[in-house]
Amino acid sequence: MDSETKLKKLLKDKGYSITKPRLIVFSFLQNMDGPVSVAELAKSLQDIDKVSIYRTIDLFESAGIIHRVWTGFKSRVELSEEFSEHHHHFTCVNCGKIISFDSAALEKSLTSLEKSKGLELTHHSVELTGYCQACRG
Ligand SMILES: [Zn+2]
Numbered sequence: 001m002d003s004e005t006k007l008k009k010l011l012k013d014k015g016y017s018i019t020k021p022r023l024i025v026f027s028f029l030q031n032m033d034g035p036v037s038v039a040e041l042a043k044s045l046q047d048i049d050k051v052s053i054y055r056t057i058d059l060f061e062s063a064g065i066i067h068r069v070w071t072g073f074k075s076r077v078e079l080s081e082e083f084s085e086h087h088h089h090f091t092c093v094n095c096g097k098i099i100s101f102d103s104a105a106l107e108k109s110l111t112s113l114e115k116s117k118g119l120e121l122t123h124h125s126v127e128l129t130g131y132c133q134a135c136r137g
């Protein structure tokens with residue numbers, strides 16, 4: 001099932017209708033390679049009125065389609081793992097840049113931790129902060 005079909009099914013199952021703004025916001029988020037602020041999103045999608053965008057974001061969040069990435073008290077949104085590959089974020093404390101990454105080594109050490117402690121992990125999130133390459137030094 002492709003992502004858009006999956007989205008439509010999810011909206012339908014939850015009793016929401018499939019509207020054009022919802023599809024546009026979804027495909028915009030799909031094409032982003034990192035989290036985006038709702039203000040940036042609204043700026044990029046000027047054909048849709050702001051109220052619809054904010055409502056769509058609220059709905060997507062409560063339906064688990066997107067999740068928020070927090071940097072201090074500011075947040076950005078991205079598609080949830082239902083719709084994107086599992087990954088982690090690094091946030092630069094100086095310029096605010098967010099870098100998404102995945103690490104097989106990290107996943108592997110979490111699996112071995114899980115086994116050695118006799119746990120069953122259902123979810124994990126690893127958020128890194130520091131200085132990006134440009135801001136170092
Ligand atoms: Zn930086």
Ligand SMILES: [Zn+2]
Pocket residue numbers: 086087088106107124126
């Ligand atoms: Zn992970």
